[in-house]
Amino acid sequence: MPRTEVAPGAVHLRVRLTLDEQRMLAARCLELGEAAAGFYTPIVRGGHPMSVRMLCLGRHWNARTYWYEATRTDVDGLPVPPLPPEFAALASQIARDAGFDLTPDICIVNLYAAASRMGLHQDKDEGRETIEQGIPVVSLSLGDTGRFLFGGLKRRDPVEAILLESGDAFVFGGPSRLRYHGIGGIIPDSAPPSLGFNGRLSLTFRQY
Numbered sequence: 001m002p003r004t005e006v007a008p009g010a011v012h013l014r015v016r017l018t019l020d021e022q023r024m025l026a027a028r029c030l031e032l033g034e035a036a037a038g039f040y041t042p043i044v045r046g047g048h049p050m051s052v053r054m055l056c057l058g059r060h061w062n063a064r065t066y067w068y069e070a071t072r073t074d075v076d077g078l079p080v081p082p083l084p085p086e087f088a089a090l091a092s093q094i095a096r097d098a099g100f101d102l103t104p105d106i107c108i109v110n111l112y113a114a115a116s117r118m119g120l121h122q123d124k125d126e127g128r129e130t131i132e133q134g135i136p137v138v139s140l141s142l143g144d145t146g147r148f149l150f151g152g153l154k155r156r157d158p159v160e161a162i163l164l165e166s167g168d169a170f171v172f173g174g175p176s177r178l179r180y181h182g183i184g185g186i187i188p189d190s191a192p193p194s195l196g197f198n199g200r201l202s203l204t205f206r207q208y
Contacts (some may be wrong), residue, residue, distance in 0.1 A: 001097070006150060009134065009174030011098040012162060016169040017140070019192060026142045026195050028084070029109050029203065032057070037078040039111060051116040055109040058083035059208060066125050068106065068208060083107050091138045091205035098171035100136045104205040112146065112200040118183040120151060120159070127208050135207050136173025142166050142201040143191040151180035166191050 002014040017025065032055060033039040039053040042063035050063065059068040060080040072078050088104050095102035106126075110118070123137050141164040148170065151159040161184060164170060172179060186200045 003097075006160070006162065007172075007176050007179070009136070009176035010150065010172040010179065011170070012164075013094065013097060013169040013171070014165070015167045016094060016097070017142075017167040019167070019194065022142055022167050022192070023195055025087075025090075025140070025203075026197060026201055028087075029055070029142070029201055030197060032081060033109070033111065035081070037072060037076070037081050040072075040075050043074070050118075051113075052118065053111040055081075055111075057081050057087070057107040057109065058104075059106045061106075061108060061125065068125060087203070087205070091140075094138050094140070094169045095136055095171060095173075097169075098136065098138075098173075100171065100173050102136055102138060102173075102205065103207050104138070105208050106206040108204050108206075110202045110204075112144070112183065112186050112202070114186065114188045114199070116183070116199075117185055120149060120155060120180045120182040122178050122180055123204070123206065124178055126206050130207050131177065134174040134177045136171050136177065138205040139164075139170045140203040140205075141168045141170075142203070143195055143197060144200040145187040145190040146200050146202065147184040147186070149182045149184050153178055153180075155180055163187075166195065
């Protein structure tokens, strides 16, 4: 498994998932996304919709308050679906591959279409202890290749563009836990055809 340390505490694991694992994981995400409390379009502060569709597992991330909660108070009031144990076990193993310990209780699944983007941001809404300890975020990519933007601890720091292909994992914790990051776009029709969906799925696992 090719392993690249992009920065201290930031590790890119290429082709971490086999094609069979990608197919199973994608199918499960799409199944959960079609159920009650499935995919929705988040509306951020100011009333603007995000360009991705989102599914939260374990805890719901409220796009208006930037808090995690047990029900989708900013969407439909439905309870959040649980994080599947097999998802959590996979994320924990990938964190170990990168040299970290992670007991995830949240997964945010984003579904990107051809025009979707994700602006530079920090993942800093988890618990204070988690942030201070540098417990990592584990990201998995499925489907079309994403242009991952990885910056520094300040918004204006230089940004590196990294191509995340289907089956890749990216882990950032320790001194890189609060680095700015985003998605500059996806490369349409770059996914393995057998995955059976259009666009890109990203799964980001966190420990609250």
